[in-house]
Amino acid sequence: MSFLFIAIVCSVLLGFIFKLFLRFKVDTFQAIVFNYFTCLTCGWLHMGRFPVERSTFDTPWFPYALFLGFIFISGFYTSALTVRYFGVTVSQVMQKMSILVSVPFAVFVCGESAGIGKVAGFFMALLAIVLVNFPFRARESEQEGHKTGLWWIPLITWVFAGVIEVVFLKVQYGQLADMGQPDFIVTVFGTAGLVGLLFAVRGWATGKMVFAWKNLIAGIALGVPNYGSMLFMLWALADGLGGSVVFPVNNVGIIVATAIGAVLIFREHLSPINRAGVVLAALSIILMAY
Numbered sequence: 001m002s003f004l005f006i007a008i009v010c011s012v013l014l015g016f017i018f019k020l021f022l023r024f025k026v027d028t029f030q031a032i033v034f035n036y037f038t039c040l041t042c043g044w045l046h047m048g049r050f051p052v053e054r055s056t057f058d059t060p061w062f063p064y065a066l067f068l069g070f071i072f073i074s075g076f077y078t079s080a081l082t083v084r085y086f087g088v089t090v091s092q093v094m095q096k097m098s099i100l101v102s103v104p105f106a107v108f109v110c111g112e113s114a115g116i117g118k119v120a121g122f123f124m125a126l127l128a129i130v131l132v133n134f135p136f137r138a139r140e141s142e143q144e145g146h147k148t149g150l151w152w153i154p155l156i157t158w159v160f161a162g163v164i165e166v167v168f169l170k171v172q173y174g175q176l177a178d179m180g181q182p183d184f185i186v187t188v189f190g191t192a193g194l195v196g197l198l199f200a201v202r203g204w205a206t207g208k209m210v211f212a213w214k215n216l217i218a219g220i221a222l223g224v225p226n227y228g229s230m231l232f233m234l235w236a237l238a239d240g241l242g243g244s245v246v247f248p249v250n251n252v253g254i255i256v257a258t259a260i261g262a263v264l265i266f267r268e269h270l271s272p273i274n275r276a277g278v279v280l281a282a283l284s285i286i287l288m289a290y
Contacts, residue, residue, distance in 0.1 A: 003236040004246060008253040010229035015091060017222050018083040025219040028080040030209060032073060033200050035226055036193030042227040043186030050187040059176040063102060063186050068167055069191025075160030082154045087263050092160075093255055094154040097129050101162030102247045109149025109181050110173045118245070118282075121287030123253045128284055131277025165247050172237055179238035185230050200260055252281045 021028055043051045056062060082091035103122055106112045171177050177184040205207030236246050259278045262268040
């Protein structure tokens with residue numbers, strides 16, 4: 001459980017860092033690109049060698065890493081947009097609704113057990129997500145003003161998050177990669193960075209993007225906890241915790257911690273219904289974990 005706790009802390013930091021991007025006028029996309037190269041560097045330092053080698057291309061998990069690389073950078077960007085227009089709490093809630101996809105996949109496809117406590121906790125977590133997220137409305141952007149018709153942004157954020165968790169489960173239960181080693185996730189980060197860099201170079205060349213050192217610094221600040229969030233979650237999976245436990249506890253734990261932090265640090269408003277959802281989320285964690 002210690003790995004899972006650290007993963008939750010790192011994920012909460014990501015949401016708060018995204019919130020600061022708007023305040024310091026950081027180019028979110030450029031910061032995300034630099035973030036992935038920071039993750040790649042963290043993996044390099046962690047492993048003591050460059051993580052992507054010739055043999056990497058022959059591994060059974062390499063196609064999954066390529067696919068996730070595209071999903072990672074797309075999902076991270078939509079997550080940042082959700083923070084901008086809906087707030088950090090709603091962004092985390094929509095990402096963590098991915099348990100609607102990953103938990104049924106873990107139980108019905110991967111054959112994990114589903115006791116009464118786990119089932120009750122799952123439905124309690126869904127109710128908690130609805131309560132924390134109620135009422136669902138866009139907030140006014142400090143930079144671009146109020147916009148309507150943005151409902152698709154958090155929806156896409158949810159879809160990407162669900163796809164990521166299902167692919168992780170597929171790789172784990174298919175024993176395609178050793179989740180205790182960072183090779184797989186670092187390759188995902190490297191792929192996402194290269195994809196993002198192609199778009200960034202085009203933007204710089206055409207003048208649609210302007211390089212600024214603050215974007216690089218923001219990317220580094222984002223990359224360190226991002227690497228930690230994924231690494232420790234994979235270690236929790238490798239430590240024997242099933243996906244039907246890791247993902248719900250991780251996701252709902254992030255919702256609770258983010259909601260509390262958003263109120264205390266960024267003064268985001270939580271109604272009595274939202275607060276009831278946070279409490280319900282905490283109770284669901286206990287049920288699903290035990």
